[in-house]
Amino acid sequence: MPPPDVWGVGRVVVAGEMVPWPVSPADIDAETGSQTMSLRRLGVREGDVVVICSKLSEAIHAFPLESAANALGARYSSTDATEFDAFRTAAMIEQVSPSVVIGVNGEVVAGLRALGRDIHDVFAPVAVVATVDDDAHGALSAAGLAPRRWVKLGPASAFECEARDGAHFDGSRWRIDADGDGGLAISVLVPALTPCDGFELGLKGMVDPTGCACGSDDPRVRLRSPL
Numbered sequence: 001m002p003p004p005d006v007w008g009v010g011r012v013v014v015a016g017e018m019v020p021w022p023v024s025p026a027d028i029d030a031e032t033g034s035q036t037m038s039l040r041r042l043g044v045r046e047g048d049v050v051v052i053c054s055k056l057s058e059a060i061h062a063f064p065l066e067s068a069a070n071a072l073g074a075r076y077s078s079t080d081a082t083e084f085d086a087f088r089t090a091a092m093i094e095q096v097s098p099s100v101v102i103g104v105n106g107e108v109v110a111g112l113r114a115l116g117r118d119i120h121d122v123f124a125p126v127a128v129v130a131t132v133d134d135d136a137h138g139a140l141s142a143a144g145l146a147p148r149r150w151v152k153l154g155p156a157s158a159f160e161c162e163a164r165d166g167a168h169f170d171g172s173r174w175r176i177d178a179d180g181d182g183g184l185a186i187s188v189l190v191p192a193l194t195p196c197d198g199f200e201l202g203l204k205g206m207v208d209p210t211g212c213a214c215g216s217d218d219p220r221v222r223l224r225s226p227l
Contacts, residue, residue: 005193010060012154016202021155023060024193031064034157034170036071041161041168041214042100042128042148046073049096053081053089053103061157065102081132086111090122100128102150106135119143130159151223154186154201155194158221163213166220176207176221184221 005024012021023031044050050069054062062078069076077096079089086108093101101123112122120143123129130150131137140147148160151167156174158167169176175187182204187197205223212220 008059008063010155011057012060012152013202014154015200018057021060022194023155027192027194028060028064028067030173030190031060031157032067032071034173035064036068037170037218038157038159038168039065039068039072039074039100041159041216042102042130043162044069044072044074044100048072048074048100049098050074050076051079051089051092051096051098051101052076053079053101053105053108055081058103058152060155061152062103064157081105081108083107083111083114086117087115090115090117093122093126098126100130101126102130103132104129104136104140104147105132106139109136109139120145123147149223151221153184153203153221154196154199155188156186161212161214161216165212166208166222168212168216168218168220171209171217171219176219178204178206182206182224184223 006022007025007028010021011018052062052065066076077092079085081103089108119139123145129147131147132150137147149167151158156169158169160167173190177185184201184203185198205221207221209219211217
C-alpha cells in the first residue's frame with residue numbers, strides 16, 4: 001500500500017522520456033485551483049458540460065480538470081483518448097452537447113476517420129475543442145475549425161485562451177525557463193510531493209511573461225511545432 005500522502009502516480013514526459021510522477025492530495029487540490037482558471041478561460045460556466053478525453057496514465061492531469069468542472073458548477077464526462085474509444089467521444093458530443101471538449105489527440109482523430117466520420121461534423125457543434133498534439137490540431141484546423149491547445153508541461157497543464165497566443169500556465173506554482181536553444185525546463189515554486197528544479201521537458205519554445213490580450217497576467221508558453 002502506498003503511504004497516505006500519495007494520491008496517485010501519473011506518467012509525465014521529462015527530457016523526452018515518460019517517467020512516473022507521484023502526487024499528493026494537496027498537489028491535486030492545488031492543480032484543481034489552477035485548472036479552474038483554465039476552464040474559465042475556455043469559457044466553462046455553471047451548468048455547462050465538459051468532455052475530457054484522456055488516458056489512465058494522464059490521471060494527474062485529467063482529474064484536476066474534472067474537479068475544476070465541479071468547482072465551477074459544470075458537469076463533465078470522460079472518454080478514453082484512444083482510437084478504439086473514438087466512437088464514444090463522438091457519441092458524447094451528440095448526446096450531452098458539451099460546450100468544451102478537452103484532450104482530442106491524433107488517436108481519436110484516426111478512430112473517427114476509421115469509422116467514416118467527418119471531423120468537421122463531429123466537432124463543429126462544440127464551442128471550444130482543446131487538442132493535445134499536432135496531428136489532432138492540424139486535422140481540426142484543416143476541417144475548418146479553430147481548435148485551441150492543451151499543452152502538458154511535465155506535471156503541469158497549460159491552455160490557450162481565445163487569443164491563441166500561447167498556452168497559459170499557473171505562474172504562481174510553476175516556472176518555465178528556456179535555454180539559448182529554446183529548450184524548456186520546469187521548476188515547481190511551492191511544496192510538492194515530487195519536487196522538480198529545472199527538469200528538461202524535451203520541448204522547445206519560448207515563455208512570454210507579459211500580459212495577454214485576454215486580460216490574464218499568467219505567463220504563456222509558445223511551443224515550436226511539432227509538439
